Amino acid sequence: MTLRSQLGAWAARVALVIMVLAAGAHAQVLNSGASPIALQAVLNDSITVTLSTNAVNFNLTAGSANNPGSTSITATTTWLLRPNVGNLNLYAYFSSSASALTDGAGNNIPSADFQISNNGGAFTALTNTVPFGGANAGLRLSSTRILGNNRAGTRNDVMNFNINLAPLPNLPAGTYTGTLTIQAQAI
Amino acid sequence: MKTGTLLRTAVVMLAVTFAASLASAQALNSGAQPIALNATLAESLTLSLSANAVNFTLSAGSAANPGSTNITATTAWTLKPGRTAVGVYAYFANAAAALTDGAGNNIPSSAFFISDNGGASTALTNTVAFGGPNGGLQLANVAITGANKSSSRTDVMAFNINLTGGTLPQLPAATYTGTLNIQAQATP
Numbered sequence: 001m002t003l004r005s006q007l008g009a010w011a012a013r014v015a016l017v018i019m020v021l022a023a024g025a026h027a028q029v030l031n032s033g034a035s036p037i038a039l040q041a042v043l044n045d046s047i048t049v050t051l052s053t054n055a056v057n058f059n060l061t062a063g064s065a066n067n068p069g070s071t072s073i074t075a076t077t078t079w080l081l082r083p084n085v086g087n088l089n090l091y092a093y094f095s096s097s098a099s100a101l102t103d104g105a106g107n108n109i110p111s112a113d114f115q116i117s118n119n120g121g122a123f124t125a126l127t128n129t130v131p132f133g134g135a136n137a138g139l140r141l142s143s144t145r146i147l148g149n150n151r152a153g154t155r156n157d158v159m160n161f162n163i164n165l166a167p168l169p170n171l172p173a174g175t176y177t178g179t180l181t182i183q184a185q186a187i
Numbered sequence: 188m189k190t191g192t193l194l195r196t197a198v199v200m201l202a203v204t205f206a207a208s209l210a211s212a213q214a215l216n217s218g219a220q221p222i223a224l225n226a227t228l229a230e231s232l233t234l235s236l237s238a239n240a241v242n243f244t245l246s247a248g249s250a251a252n253p254g255s256t257n258i259t260a261t262t263a264w265t266l267k268p269g270r271t272a273v274g275v276y277a278y279f280a281n282a283a284a285a286l287t288d289g290a291g292n293n294i295p296s297s298a299f300f301i302s303d304n305g306g307a308s309t310a311l312t313n314t315v316a317f318g319g320p321n322g323g324l325q326l327a328n329v330a331i332t333g334a335n336k337s338s339s340r341t342d343v344m345a346f347n348i349n350l351t352g353g354t355l356p357q358l359p360a361a362t363y364t365g366t367l368n369i370q371a372q373a374t375p
Binding site: 045046047048049050051054055056057058059060061062063067073075077081085100101103105107109114131132161163165169170171172173174175176177178179180181182183184185186187 | 214215216217218219220221222223224225226227228229230231265266267268333334335336337338
């Protein structure tokens with residue numbers, strides 16, 4: 001190989017190195033500063049109770065233990081709860097145990113003679129003190145244990161009603177009205 | 188010094204834990220859903236009889252012609268407040284012809300007697316809430332109080348026809364028929 005050709009090869013290598021270095025300089029990215037966006041998503045806890053209907057009628061027979069309501073009512077409870085909730089309870093209650101229903105003239109049907117059968121269970125009088133309503137005027141219809149797999153859920157409670165007039169044999173004829181309230185509580 | 192710092196830290200952590208436990212004990216309630224209740228106890232007054240027929244074998248001119256059977260009237264009621272009395276009455280439509288042979292010969296209500304629940308035998312000569320004038324008898328009067336607005340009673344009636352009065356000793360032989368009614372009334 002001549003001196004001239006050796007110089008040519010050397011020049012070619014130098015040129016190649018320059019080209020590679022130049023290409024490396026072009027691949028270096030330019031970044032801006034990071035701009036943060038604060039995100040907050042709130043999933044509120046909630047409980048709702050809806051009723052299939054809001055009225056029940058009774059045709060009473062004096063002194064009879066069996067005076068069924070005209071219809072059953074389904075309470076649908078839907079919930080979305082925080083992890084620290086242990087139980088979801090559904091209650092039925094009156095504001096006063098002494099006068100669950102009244103004729104407005106001093107004659108009353110107490111809550112002790114008003115009975116609910118929940119989901120086909122035994123008829124039970126409203127004689128307990130619950131978180132809502134008057135003393136001795138309530139009944140816990142159901143209690144649902146909240147676990148990791150049912151923090152969001154729903155349940156139905158089918159209520160049948162009865163008024164027991166056996167303890168009230170002298171109740172005068174009349175129209176007796178009242179308000180039964182259904183409410184749920186998570187705790 | 189280090190022990191004091193650890194103690195303070197522990198106290199603070201305990202307080203935070205306590206506050207957190209209080210927060211978790213706070214109940215979450217649904218809305219209250221009302222159900223309107225309407226219960227009707229209708230006013231009623233019923234009267235039923237143990238039997239509906241009585242026969243008499245009459246002896247001319249005799250004061251004692253008892254009926255073939257007693258009849259029990261059962262009166263049951265459920266009343267509204269304000270009612271003060273329940274009366275039970277026996278009556279004929281016509282005092283002059285309580286029983287008749289259909290040929291103009293009659294036994295008047297004044298010759299027809301009822302003994303109620305073993306009491307004295309009494310003729311039907313009063314004007315009562317039902318029936319003809321002077322053709323009735325009040326068998327019972329029940330005062331209604333708060334204790335018996337829904338209740339019942341029974342009246343056991345024994346019957347007799349007295350053929351001694353007026354022209355009745357001359358009553359011709361025949362079959363005499365009539366209808367005695369028993370009825371109750373709540374007042375006012």
